[in-house]
Amino acid sequence: MPAARDGRFFRLACGFVLIDGEVWAIGLAENNRARPSGAVGSVNKTDMIQLADAVRFPATAAQLRPERPADQAGIDALVARAFGPGRLAKTAERLREGNRPIMDLSFVAEQDGQLVGCVRLWPIQIGDARLVFLGPFAVDASQRSLGLGARLIHAACEAAAKAGEDAVLLVGDLAYFSKFGFEAVDPAKVTLPGPVDTRRVLIKPLVGGFPPYAGQVQPC
Numbered sequence: 001m002p003a004a005r006d007g008r009f010f011r012l013a014c015g016f017v018l019i020d021g022e023v024w025a026i027g028l029a030e031n032n033r034a035r036p037s038g039a040v041g042s043v044n045k046t047d048m049i050q051l052a053d054a055v056r057f058p059a060t061a062a063q064l065r066p067e068r069p070a071d072q073a074g075i076d077a078l079v080a081r082a083f084g085p086g087r088l089a090k091t092a093e094r095l096r097e098g099n100r101p102i103m104d105l106s107f108v109a110e111q112d113g114q115l116v117g118c119v120r121l122w123p124i125q126i127g128d129a130r131l132v133f134l135g136p137f138a139v140d141a142s143q144r145s146l147g148l149g150a151r152l153i154h155a156a157c158e159a160a161a162k163a164g165e166d167a168v169l170l171v172g173d174l175a176y177f178s179k180f181g182f183e184a185v186d187p188a189k190v191t192l193p194g195p196v197d198t199r200r201v202l203i204k205p206l207v208g209g210f211p212p213y214a215g216q217v218q219p220c
């Protein structure tokens with residue numbers, strides 16, 4: 001989990017050093033002074049990633065909140081900027097047209113009264129299994145690489161888990177979404193209502209492991 005203090009987030013500035021033969025994790029504190037956060041014994045990639053999440057300096061003051069109906073125009077404008085005119089031809093759009101986002105599980109990020117991020121969840125089914133479909137997911141170009149996208153994904157997935165949803169499906173890059181627990185679906189089990197690169201169809205179980213899903217993905 002990202003470290004949150006006073007609603008602000010802190011971005012990676014850390015490393016490891018040897019002190020008297022012990023490996024210590026060093027984080028850059030808010031006052032920009034190096035502060036040893038503890039002896040960590042041995043260090044591997046997972047340690048590094050966890051420490052990177054724990055030690056952050058102020059990155060963005062954007063605040064998250066659940067989506068409201070009045071956000072529609074701001075979301076449309078952000079999504080048009082992020083994805084361009086080809087967005088409406090995407091297969092993912094077939095799962096959204098005629099469907100409605102679940103407001104309690106969809107989030108926006110605001111900074112200085114401007115909508116700078118969004119993630120939406122939609123009700124879908126695969127065969128008899130009910131899931132939620134994630135997208136569009138976008139952060140304004142002025143706010144990227146500050147952890148806002150990660151905060152939006154965490155917020156949506158946590159809200160969906162609390163609401164009792166079994167799993168989240170999306171079409172996106174595994175390179176980005178794997179860190180949130182998404183993995184590629186079995187392409188033999190799932191078809192979408194249009195052409196799609198099956199390596200980009202990703203799923204994340206929420207509470208009780210994967211629901212038994214197989215068949216055509218459709219809005220519900």
Ligand SMILES: CC(C)(COP(=O)(O)OP(=O)(O)OC[C@H]1O[C@@H](n2cnc3c(N)ncnc32)[C@H](O)[C@@H]1OP(=O)(O)O)[C@@H](O)C(=O)NCCC(=O)NCCS
Nearest residue numbers: 082137138139144145146147148149150171172173175176
């Ligand atoms: C994808 C997006 C929402 C991420 O927002 P963000 O606030 O920048 O996300 P985070 O800060 O959590 O993560 C940023 C990191 O993810 C990386 N990243 C972004 N998109 C990526 C992708 N498709 N594949 C792999 N890595 C990606 C960035 O390079 C950045 O790396 P850095 O921290 O080393 O600089 C934003 O880049 C965006 O709006 N892109 C255009 C729309 C889009 O592609 N949406 C996703 C469609 S599923």
